[in-house]
Amino acid sequence: MTNLFLGIIAVAVVVMAVIQVAAIVFAMSAARRIGRAADRIEQDLRPVVHNLQNITADAARAANLAAMQMERADRMFADVSRRAEQVMAAVPNLLGPAGRGLAFLNGLKAALSAIQELRRTSRRGAGHSEEEDALFIG
Secondary structure (H helix, E strand, O other), rough: OOOHHHHHHHHHHHHHHHHHHHHHHHHHHHHHHHHHHHHHHHHHHHHHHHHHHHHHHHHHHHHHHHHHHHHHHHHHHHHHHHHHHHHHHHHHHHHHHHHEEEEEEHHHHHHHHHHHHHHHHHHHHHHHHHHHHHOOOO
C-alpha cells in the first residue's frame, strides 16, 4: 500500500512539474509576443514622436518670431507717437499769426453755418412743429 501511495505521489509530482514547465514555456512565449508588440508600437510611435518634436520646435520658432514682431511694432508705434507729438507741438510755432487767422476763419465759417441753419428752420416754420407734435408721446 505504501508503494501505491508513493506511486501516486510520484505521478502527482511529475504532473506538477509538467504543469510548471508548460506554464514557464507559455510565459516565455507570451513575453516574446509582448516584446515584439512593444517593438512594433515603438516603431509605429517613433515617427509620431519625431513629428511632435518638429511641430513643437516650429511652434517655438513661430512664437519667437511673433514676439519679435510685436516688439518691433511696439517700437514703431512709440516712435510714430513721439514724432506726431513733436509735429503737433511745432505746428503753432510754424503757423504763428497765420494759425490765429485760420482759427478766425474757422470761427467765421461756424457762425455762417449757424445762420444758415437758423434760416432753414425758419423756412420750415409750422410744418416742422407739426412733425414734432406727431412724434410727441404723452
